[in-house]
Amino acid sequence: MINAQMEIILTVCLTAIACAIPGVFLIFRKMSAYSCDINHSVLLGIVAAFFFVQWIDSPAIVFSAGIVAIVAVLFVEKINKTRLAKKDAIAGIVHPFMLSAAVIIISMFASRVSIDIDAALLGELAFTPLNRLQIMGYNLGPMALWQIGGLALLNIIFTFIFYKELKLSIFDSGFATTAGFAPKWIIYGLMVMVSFTSVAAFEVAGSIMTAGFIIGPAVIASYFTKRFRNLFFIAPAVGVISCLLGYKSAYLFGISIAGMIMTVMGAIFFLTFLFVPGMGVVAKTINKIKLKMEFSINILLVHLWQHEILGDSARKNSVDSVSVYLNWKSDFTESIIKQSMNEQLLGLNTEGVLFLLPNGKIRAQNILER
């Protein structure tokens, strides 16, 4: 049983790695919708491919389902190009159509076959060790592990070889064209990669989770680095961490592994979204408040400086009048004055009038000179 657990963990981690890599390209191509297109057509692809191959769980079905998924995406693209309907509206009708068509075909013609609808939507990791790859009587481990592992390897190789071309095509496809790199074909290559990965991941994670496996780690990783290359290390790492934590909690509570992994990934996303240094919501809000504070101090300093020169400081620069003249709320004004005093920028004389200390004068002058 320990062995089976290891196999499950390994399979799901490889799924995360295989999915995270194309995900990085998709989010920066503003093509996250592609992964949705593909994920919704994958089930239809598998069902359609099943009628040709008749042997579920075979690499052949991954291949043919991948092709069907690509055709479906191209079909959606073609509808988009006619501009007779809005892109997201088309996705809204075509996705449910493809998914429900697949479900209907399964329940009508293939109810005896082991495509279970629950498993199709959410995947069933716990069963992956049951279906094993056997060659010449040797038991080589779970089929899913070999499939997704192979795809992870292919994705890594493809990305490694065409890294420069992929980066350029995604960043600036016009420039890629003029530099002679045929970005259209590179992007098709990327779509093939997403498509096959989705089909292989489908068995592990189901059609809906796969989208999360593809997009999630990439989005989370993009909060941690400003170097494109680093994303290809961070995103798979995020995926693997989510898998390990998700598996552990699923094991503890005895619930769906894939579901728990996505929950963990969602939690990681919200945590980074809120708390990541520099780019998170909290950091941005704090920074915004700081900047506002600083700017308000600048306004106050310039105001004081101006009126010290004009010589009407007794009237304009007294503690009480500042908030009236600047049209600030009195407690806000108070906090700004206190902050400036703490920074040794201004002082208060016995008549209750604010005056600039040398530091404050220098700062006010610098501001006005800029």
Place this chain on the structure above:
Amino acid sequence: MNIKLFTGKKQRHANKRAVTMLEYLRRLDVAIHTEDLTVAYNNEPALWDIDMEIPKGVLMAIIGPNGAGKTTLLEAILGLVKPNAGHIHIFGKPSKKQRKFIAYLPQRTNVDWDFPISVLDMVLMGTYSSLGWIMRPNSASRRKALNALKMVDMDEFKDMQIGELSASQQQKIFLARALVQDADVFLMDEPFQGVDQATEKTIINTLRTLRDNGKTVAVVHYDLQTVTEYFDWALLLNVRRIAAGPVKEVLTEENLHLAYGGKSSFLSMEHTITSGRVKNQATAEKKDV
């Protein structure tokens, strides 16, 4: 009556070859020329039957009102849009295999500036075309990129993420990327859009250096007032070709009226003032001597 529309195949080939040879000889000193070029979007022509030439070694402005097809012309030359009719030749040969001679500077808005790459990375992209498929940039490419960054005074920003730069700085690294390409022809789409005065000077000086080194530069330009000052050659477009040639011959009251319609009166007046200023300066300099 029996009208014969087409001559025999052999005769046609011979004709074609004779014409091609003549054209070739005539255009030895031409960097890019288009003939009967029509480009349309959904059957709505953006360019109508354009015949034009960009001579070698000029600094050319492509001017015309909004929607005149200036950007479309560049995109057609670069193969980014497909012409509905006509030919484009680069250094006397069909454009398809000649595009490696061209460096292109798109409008700044064409790029996702949030993309996580550094300034140096972006400039390095200019070396990709000479590297070809799969090969990675090496230390020589890196040196080239750094040199180009120095040329536009941006070397100290090399490690910054491109989104952290100001509009002017972004335009300068765009220019640096084009410089790295070692091209013979530079096509630029509004390089002065949204940049400050100092950057405008840096850019135009770089372009002049390029021209003085024998390169050909064509720039989509919107500011009629600076055309005479910056450029020596001009192409005036408004879907159709209005005029082309040395700036002074192109920017006449009549041509501007043709291109801009009634709206041109203000602009052309500005133009006469500008050229007047230039003339005055010239006479003043003569007096100094």
